[in-house]
Amino acid sequence: MQILYILFEEFAQWSKTTVHLSYNVKIEKYTFVRFSNALTSLRQGKPIQYITGKAFFNGIKLKVTPDVLVPRPETEELCSLIQSENIQNQYRSPSILDIGTGSGCIAIDLKRKFPFATITGIDNSPQALEIATENAVASGTEIHFALTDILIPEHCATLGLFDMIVSNPPYVLESEKRNMHRNVIDFEPSGALFVPDSDPLKYYHAIGRFAVEHLLCPGNLYVEINEHYGTEVKKIFHMYGFQKMEVIKDFMGKERFVTAQAKFAITDTSYWYADKP
DSSP states (O other): OHHHHHHHHHHHOOOHHHHHTOTTOOOOHHHHHHHHHHHHHHHTTOOHHHHHTEEEETTEEEEOOTTSOOOOHHHHHHHHHHHHHTGGGTTSOOEEEEESOTTSHHHHHHHHHSTTOEEEEEESOHHHHHHHHHHHHHTTOOOEEEEOOTTSHHHHTTSOOEEEEEEOOOOEEGGGGGGSOHHHHTTSOGGGTEEOTTSTTHHHHHHHHHHHHHEEEEEEEEEEOOTTOHHHHHHHHHHTTEEEEEEEEOTTSOEEEEEEEEOSOOOOOGGGGTTOO
């Protein structure tokens, strides 16, 4: 029923109260056609956010298309965690990098939480960056976006130094598809969701290699993770020279985030790229 209320609000600008008071009101043909098409899409499993073209993230209205993931509550929680752990920087000007920005939800929310921060969002999808840019403009936030692939070190070398790095990278195993709803498998961008079972932690290796060269000491690293790999991600970050690694559970009690802190001041750390997985 809640989905119907959303559709009435989107297509007829009717509130829930108006819906209940308008049983005998005839809907215009154009609106009826939009309703009919939306219901057909819903039956096919298309997420309501892609039908309406918008989603909400910590109170921010975002444009979403099948080129970007629908923002999840867990990622909202990640942003709230970052705010609570860095409240002392609220009125300072830290530099923050969002790796795999997608719709821009993390970058935009962090800009609102840290209004004086300089924030950069990177992604390997031009289509996603178009959406992120639109969302940043619509929300009145100034964010620099760049087409960059974190898996290719030479693409990232010129990004500079940051006080904080955050990422919600792909982490769902290909084998986990069989347990997921078709609204995710059939409609959301697979490249932003799935990793091969043979190399499930490749993004965390890439993030660790990058962050050890680009995270200022004592800067913090925050990542969202597959609930089954908290210990492994901690080991990866330890291997790359981080300290104070911690696995944090989400509101469902699942291990969902790993945090770490830069251990050394940035010097010549180019050797980290040698002989590392």
